[in-house]
Amino acid sequence: MSVRPTAAEGSAEGFGVSGTAGLNPQQRAVDIESLAGTDFDVAVIGGGITGAGTALDAASRGLRTVLVEAGDLADGTSSKSSKLMHGGVRYLEMLDFTLVREALRERELHLTKLAPHLVKPMGFVWPLTHKYWERPYVGAGLTLYDYMGGKKVVPRHQHLSSAEMLRRMPGMDPAANVGGMRLYDSVSDDSRLVMTVARTARSFGAAILCGMPVERLISRNGRVEGLVARDRTTGITHTIRAKRVISAAGVWNGDLPTWLDDEATALTIRPSKGIHIVVPAEAIDMECGVLMRTEKSVLFILPWLGRWLIGDTDTDWTQDKSTPVATAGDVDYLLDKVNSVLARKLSRSDVLGVIAGLRPLVQTKPEADTTKLSREHSVRSPLKGLFVIAGGKLTTYRV
Secondary structure (H helix, E strand, O other), X not given: OOOOOOHHHOXXXXXXXXXXXXXXXXXXXXXXXXXXXXXXEEEEEOOOHHHHHHHHHHHHOOOOEEEEOOOOOOOOHHHOOOOEEOOOHHHHHOOOHHHHHHHHXXXXXXXXXXXXXXXXXXXXXXXXXXXXXXXXXXXXXXXXXXXXXXXXXXXXXXXXXXXXXXXXXXXXXXXXOOOEEEEEEEEEXXXXXXXXXXXXXXXXXXXXXXXXXEEEXXXXXXXXXXXXXXXXXXXXXXXXXXXXXXXXXXHHHHHHHHHHOOHHHOOOEEEEEEEEEEEEHHHOOOOOEEEEEOOOOEEEEEEEOOEEEEEOOOEEOOOOOOOOOOOHHHHHHHHHHHHOOEOOOOOHHHOXXXXXXXXXXXXXXXXXXXXXXOOOEEEEEEEEOEEEEEEOOHHHOOO
16 A cells, blocks of 8 residues: 655654654655664554554654554555454454453544544444344344443444345345344444554654564663664665564564564464455445354445445464465355345356455464454563564554
8 A cells, every 4th residue: 555645744854843744755764864863762563553553652642652664554454454443243242341342432432533534334234034032132232232332423223124124135135034133333444544543643753664674673681672674665774772662563473583583572473364355336235234144253245435345254374474365265255155145146256356364363272263362452571671462453453
């Protein structure tokens, strides 16, 4: 993803000058020049939503902050999400009430105060497939979801009859449901959110440096005191001194031992691949999105940029972290699941594109399926001066 600032953004005139929020070559040159003469309070590794959010939080508290990213902002997981800012209905069934409450609180803040221009409410239908027990069961869960969501920032859930389902969702197979539930959550352009958070951090004085992969961490007497990063544009290496280093590198947090040549810093990250497929708007005739249960998790169908986004999957990934790819089996899995509820069946010829990303899950139970691993953030401090944050959801990056 390229960052193309407009002329209205202005140019950075010096490190630490508030109001200079441009992300452009001029800003980058100023920030690189600042590296040699600055002892930073905080150095953040990773330009995803967690790293950008950490840089904003630090800079807005008056801390001298620098963020380094190997590629571009939102290059990894943060541009390949399901675009949802949500509490996670399925986590209620897993009894993870703390995560749901936390996420719904963040959803409310983004909708009302933090980013109402980037986060918008969206309606979904949950199709019911059992006549008697499922409606009260799902209804009870959604009542709790509404209650935990706090203020009425989105409408409460509604019950839909089979006739109402057919009227509102003519693209759904009437034989595949006995009615449904209408619920609401919110969506956001994940990449744009990351860019906006990073630009806001820059306006508070944070140095934002993309194309700057970390080569090693600097340590002395068992304490991390900074890092060495290489500028991919020039090939020049830069030493960055910092009182604290915070690694928010997602699935690349597993590279910490190589940065320090110290196995004691290892954090067991279990990358979980999730893919989405994109199909044309005319392929599905519905007035809103769909949230449906699968044997392992849930599946979303949501309108996105004039098309439909369908996903996702949740499988282990053990190959190159930089290039997760979707297999034919992944695509067929999604088509099979979505076709179970659609009147007009989709085929591979309907697929306009595929998005594949990796969740940086923290492995706590080696034998557990990835769908069972926690989506909460995990923060560790393997060495003095070094903090590692992994896991988490797009919705809860601020926490």
